[in-house]
Amino acid sequence: MGGAADAKKAPFGSSLMSVFMHADAADVALMVLGLVGAIGDGISTPAMLLITSRIFNDLGSGPDLLQEFSSKIDENARNLVFLALGCWVMAFLEGYCWSRTAERQASRMRARYLAAVLRQDVEYFDLKVGSTAEVIASVSNDSLVVQDVLSEKVPNFVMNAAMFFGSYAVALALLWRLTLVALPSVLLLIIPGFMYGRILIGLARRIREQYTRPGAVAEQAISSVRTVYSFAAERATMAQFSAALEESTRLGIKQGLAKGIAIGSNGITFAIWAFNVWYGSRLVMYHGYQGGTVFAASASIILGGLALGSGLSNVKYFSEASAAGERVLAVIRRVPKIDSGSDTGEELANVAGEVEFKNVEFCYPSRPESPIFASFCLRVPAGRTAALVGSSGSGKSTVVALLERFYDPSGGEVALDGVDIRRLRLKWLRAQIGLVSQEPALFATSIMENILFGKEDAAPEEVTAAAKAANAHNFISQLPQGYDTQVGERGVQMSGGQKQRIAIARAILKSPKILLLDEATSALDTESERVVQEALDLASVGRTTIVVAHRLSTIRNADMIAVMQYGEVKELGSHEELIADENGLYSSLVRLQQTRESNEVDEVSGAGSTSAVGQSSPFIG
Template structure:
């Protein structure tokens, strides 16, 4: 409604001084969170069963890895201790092979239960949450949207907040239980097998974690700086393209390209640093891990030589403790999702638990057996919830007789549209009553009340569906013939019939595929189909041109017959023939009467003053339009044909444009350029390699680094196999000698990993960053030089 929006604008201006407090309250609210168990408020019995099954599956799945290490350690002992007794060795291997089959079956079943059950229950609960949230939103009164929520907040809640909740109560809960089970089982198995080695293995985990964390922190910082640098370069490019006419007029193409090149040069350097940081980070992580293994295996050899453990138990203790300790970190990685889910859940549950002040319940309130249509405002005092200190009405009283048309007029902010809002019961008065046939509308069932009312706003609200479904919102069970009759009465049937798909034509988002007059006629057809006892017209024709206004006004005149009609009017010329006019000033009715009666009061009358003011404004606009028309004719005669064609060419970016006259014809202009399908170029990969030719030497070095880093995994595995063999040497001196050898190989492999990964990532980053920079420069240059026409930039480019 017109003045509600204006009033809200005033509220924003008046509230600017309190912006700091509002921001603080918003931040405080954003940081609030519900208890984790409250996120499961919409779980039913089936969900409880799914969560129990998923949790059991996660526990079994998590404990399976340490159990695997336990069995594998025993299998190693079966090999190592029975090297001279092949029959016993074969029996041991067969026994543990069968155990591994059983364990594999358990892992298959438990992992399926963990993932499937938690994902399914998470989806089920979030579906219930979305339904409850939307139901709660739709139950709220309009004041809720003025003070507590915006449309964007609600859409964000449905699309994003619910996904955060689903992330927190779905698969990640199973992951958390899984890794906690691995941690606990790993420590138990490791410490039972060989507590000294398990303790040492756990002690080296922080060193590995520190190296990985430092790498991630450094790379994150460089990535953030790189994005910022790219954003700055993007601003330069955006300005150069958006202001292409100015660039061309001052022959500034080279300057623009140089500015862009300088802007992305910093990004290039950051890319080099990121490549080096990645190489060093991964290399150091692998290096420290290899050196940690060297330390652990050295002490394992010492304990075995001293008879404190054997090879199988050493293997079990080392791997169970390390994997268990690492699992704790993986479990904690889910805490961020839980925290985000609790914050998102607070915002959703806050809305769900909020009780509306105007209850929309079919069980609440009464119906009237017969509606005559007498409406009365009785000593109403009202202020909008968003601005309770600004009174719109003070002891406002006005009567709308049944079957008559009453126009409400007044200046901007006088309260005209508020009359409509109170009759629709979008808000309730602070004091006083709004009566329908001498019954307070607060006591009436809200849905029934609104079924008796038809509303046509200044800006018609159409949904992104077909014309037929938009009209059917007035009466969902109406027949096609009833819809066509309503459309005919609203002067809409003629233009609808000319559309390719007729009533099945999609109107687009908010009816963008239709003109203003067409949208308004569909809105009127919707109101006619409802056949209401009361009709509210809130400046229904003020936004239309003269031709559309006459068509729409004719349809409205048909709709008003025999109904109590409240007309909120801006153009006073449209209300000359109404039964009564009420003039509102500063929340009070200052004059009532017919058009002629109010004009007869002369210069002292409020209505007469409004009429004179509008007439003077119209005369001024007509005079200004005449002057502008003569100037335009003079300017048009001086424009060249080339200039005019260039100007029209800039409009080709519209995919569809509808142009409708009084006869209801509709014209569609399609842009064939937007429908072209450009096939992907062939051989583009070879072209990229050719563009990368100056960096081929770096590519060779990077490839060498990749090959070298590829040897690390197999080397680690081979050395580990040899170490396990060494654990079963009968000669302690030989065992110590071989242990030292393989320990030093591990240390050497760690140093080797740092160099290999550094070479790989650094030189490939040089190659990639230079190619990216070169392509960016070529793209901007191509926009200027290969397509150096304004029409290309106007019709084919869009700055996002």
């Protein structure tokens, strides 16, 4: 994702703030309460040792003095109960407040990220590296890293820091001689916690990140399961999935070795205990200290050192979360060249629908060395139907992309009713345009909701009217659940003709002034093409329509036909006008198509087939 390099260069202190950039006033209150809870939770352990030292000393006074100290023992026992209640409250605040604010901030971050991505121009997605599944997994990992740091690592760090300072404060207060002598052992105590936190948990995170690769393989295989079945590619898919798991397996073995070393290194605490007991015994014998004090001070020293090691291991995750937060913020802060979220721009009071391309120059951002248009000119009068024909790569679909303002030309202008579309408010402009593509995009929801995508607040009667105009109402009504029928992922439950008619109904519901048909019938059989073409003819009435033609049958009745080649309009006129020129480019394309159709018929007839063979072949191959 963009901004990764900037995230690495940013100072740690400033980039760390990106983790908390999505907090509101309620989150600040939750984090303050969570900090209080984490500090209280960390201090509770040394406080318990302080009270316990007094109880041990009283119990060690012997049977003769025990009756005298019984009231103190009772008092300290009550203090332990009060401490337990206070610890419960502090631990609850720590766990609840940090988990709650982490979920709130992570949810807000994901929502802002999606809104920012939907705001980006098409160029952003053209230049993005990686598959959709990998990009989604990367974003998911970034948000999970931030959420994990907020919910666990920050409170854990604060709690361990409080435990360290509290433990050594208690140890110094109880037995400063022992504490100063044992202070160098802190370095040894840091090792177990630091190894466990930094190495072992770090490996676990790398394993989780590695699972995105086999996850992407599984996602692609399941989403295209029919293709996998049709090519009997189950074995190859499993081999690819297993190969993607090899790295995580290697890391798992490494994790097991690190876990054994980290847990085994905890044995060093017993050696430090032995030294503290030995030196503490000398303090009891020669300096008059009590055994309970020696025990509590020794325990405080060891627990404080282990807490410091565990707390320092979390610093690594603050750096990771900062980088993740910076990557997300880089997308959120990115202002695209074509900003669909901007409300600036003009709105025309009355839209006639005249479209004109004036000396347009353009090349795709991903291929700047290959210009598509050098000086492209075309005018489509309001309410007329214009067809674009030509060989692949001639720039037909680019006309649609520029009119939708997916891209801006590097030179010239695209005008709507004489106004450069770059001066118009982008959302308003796209609301005037309906697009039906060669491969219609349906969402995994009901037919009703797919059609409502064209106009979210439309009444059911409007949806039905749009479906009738798209020649889709009859087949929808025959379905068991009617308009509530689920279309499946990417419309897999619908046939090609049914998907196209649903897409046309969605465009009609939008009631656009301009209708763009980008090879809308190219992938259909003859009967489906006829039905869909009838729906398109009805939808085109009273609208400016631009048809990217794939078959002759779809453009014969167009008001004007533009024959394109190498990004230029070579011929312009009606079908009759263009076909009259036997040496023209349009006539050659028509003859080429007719020749292909004749060859296909001859091949089928020679094979003895009795099936219908009327499907039109591509206009140009």
